[in-house]
Amino acid sequence: MAALNISGLSKHFGTTKAVDSATLEIEAGQFVGVIGRSGAGKSTLLRLINRLIDPTEGSVSFDGVDITKLKGKALRQWRRDCAMIFQQFNLVDRLDVITNVLIGRVAEHSILSSTAMRFSDAERAMAAKALDRLDMVPFALQRAGTLSGGQQQRVAIARALVQNPRIMLADEPIASLDPGNATRVMEALRTINEEDKLTVLVNLHTLDTAREYCGRIIAMRQGQVMFDGPAHELTDAV
Numbered sequence: 001m002a003a004l005n006i007s008g009l010s011k012h013f014g015t016t017k018a019v020d021s022a023t024l025e026i027e028a029g030q031f032v033g034v035i036g037r038s039g040a041g042k043s044t045l046l047r048l049i050n051r052l053i054d055p056t057e058g059s060v061s062f063d064g065v066d067i068t069k070l071k072g073k074a075l076r077q078w079r080r081d082c083a084m085i086f087q088q089f090n091l092v093d094r095l096d097v098i099t100n101v102l103i104g105r106v107a108e109h110s111i112l113s114s115t116a117m118r119f120s121d122a123e124r125a126m127a128a129k130a131l132d133r134l135d136m137v138p139f140a141l142q143r144a145g146t147l148s149g150g151q152q153q154r155v156a157i158a159r160a161l162v163q164n165p166r167i168m169l170a171d172e173p174i175a176s177l178d179p180g181n182a183t184r185v186m187e188a189l190r191t192i193n194e195e196d197k198l199t200v201l202v203n204l205h206t207l208d209t210a211r212e213y214c215g216r217i218i219a220m221r222q223g224q225v226m227f228d229g230p231a232h233e234l235t236d237a238v
């Protein structure tokens with residue numbers, strides 16, 4: 001059984017078929033690059049997987065559970081199980097790095113009142129461990145807004161890791177980074193994939209990056225999967 005089974009999945013926005021009858025099986029531990037031009041449907045595919053949006057047709061199962069049918073508490077848990085990494089990092093600029101990493105734990109408290117944020121030693125240790133994997137420990141007490149884009153993205157990855165995700169979904173995580181920072185972020189994702197055996201789906205708009213890091217490439221065009229296979233089989237014609 002594949003970790004992720006996507007079957008006949010479609011999402012229509014009016015007459016736009018953002019995702020059009022996609023069928024994919026993704027094995028646990030794969031590092032999959034999803035490529036395609038802007039508007040090809042990559043981000044809609046990820047948002048269907050984490051149930052930010054519901055499909056028009058089809059299903060998505062994870063470890064045999066149809067996640068398109070989840071409701072209430074089970075749905076909230078699924079969203080925590082999916083780590084999401086975004087192009088724009090989505091950190092809270094005025095809060096320090098460690099607070100950003102642990103932000104999922106303060107969601108119930110007011111994040112407006114900093115006095116409400118008292119983390120336990122265990123939580124701090126967990127955050128430090130995640131930050132250490134991203135070489136971001138020296139920045140733990142710095143405000144997120146003062147960091148470079150590449151540093152912010154590494155904090156976002158640490159934030160995702162402390163959720164103990166079952167799958168990691170990254171939507172154009174390097175699109176706004178310079179090449180050096182892009183490499184560091186891709187290397188971090190690769191390390192996490194290898195060490196934690198975590199399944200990673202990453203949307204990329206450059207084929208070269210996908211070829212370099214992803215064992216498997218899915219190419220989308222106008223919502224359809226045009227190619228799905230090992231990087232070396234993908235020709236420039238796709």
Ligand code: ADP
Binds near residue numbers: 018019038
């Ligand atoms: P990509 O991530 O590959 O750039 P998207 O998944 O963002 O592609 O978009 C696929 C198509 O669906 C595009 O034509 C886009 O304009 C359209 N689309 C995406 N989200 C919405 C939405 N909420 N409402 C209407 N159209 C949307």
Ligand code: ADP
Binds near residue numbers: 038039043171172
């Ligand atoms: P990405 O670059 O990641 O594909 P987009 O810039 O296409 O993202 O979309 C960003 C947001 O705008 C998403 O929430 C998407 O649903 C929405 N969106 C994209 N295209 C449209 C559209 N044609 N009409 C309405 N909303 C859209």
